[in-house]
Amino acid sequence: MSLKNPKQKMSKSDADIRSRILITDTPMEIHHKIRLALTDAGSTITYDPEKRPGVSNLLEMFSHAEALTSGPSGTTGRSPTEIALEYENSSFKALKQDLSSKLIEMLGSIRERYVEIMEEDAKVVASGSSEKESYLGMVARKGAEEASANAAITMRQVRTAIGLS
Known part of the structure; x- marks a missing residue:
């Protein structure tokens, strides 16, 4: 869901670029966007999508990112509730730092491959070679x-x- 409005989907068409994470975002941009992500009033971290959509959105992202980086396919990460329990005595800042690190880990190889392909294609196009x-x-x-x-x-x-x- 959107980093600025957790009741909306994350969308490339949103006018606010801070509302989404793109595979082309640098680690610094990801840290910055997550640091500015909307959370809810209160100082505790709990998973309650109805009453606490902001922090619940972050916990869901964390759960999905963890599942995608946790190892062999078919394995799953922890649920948002389990992650909330781990962070219940932590600050939003700690949750956001760990979430951004997890997202960077998840997107790192994808971003690197994207950049590699774009650079290689730019060289082929710039060379003007009809053979390659x-x-x-x-x-x-x-x-x-x-x-x-x-x-x-x-x-x-x-x-x-x-x-x-």
């Missing part, structure tokens, strides 16, 4: 070929169904 295809160009071409093959099958089925073949 960029990675994104290859992905787009293969996707178009697959879509065309699927469309041909569908069109044959449609023509047969309406008696045109």
Whole structure:
């Protein structure tokens, strides 16, 4: 959910860039956005989505990030309630610091690969070489070929169904 309004989905179209975490965000940007994330009145950390949507949103993000970084697929992290119990005597600052570290861990390799692909593609495009295809160009071409093959099958089925073949 949004870092600024926990009752709304996190969205790229939100005017406030601090409302979302992007895979292109640097670790510093992630720390900053989480530090500014909305929490609720009160000084304790509890999981109650109805009465405490701000802190509950952070706990849910923590739970999901933990599940994605906890090891072999199929393993799950702790529930938001379990995480809240761990942090019940801690500050919001401590929760946010640990959450931002967990998000950085989760997104780190994805961000690195994204940057690598963009840099490699920029070099291919800048070289002007017609012999070497960029990675994104290859992905787009293969996707178009697959879509065309699927469309041909569908069109044959449609023509047969309406008696045109």
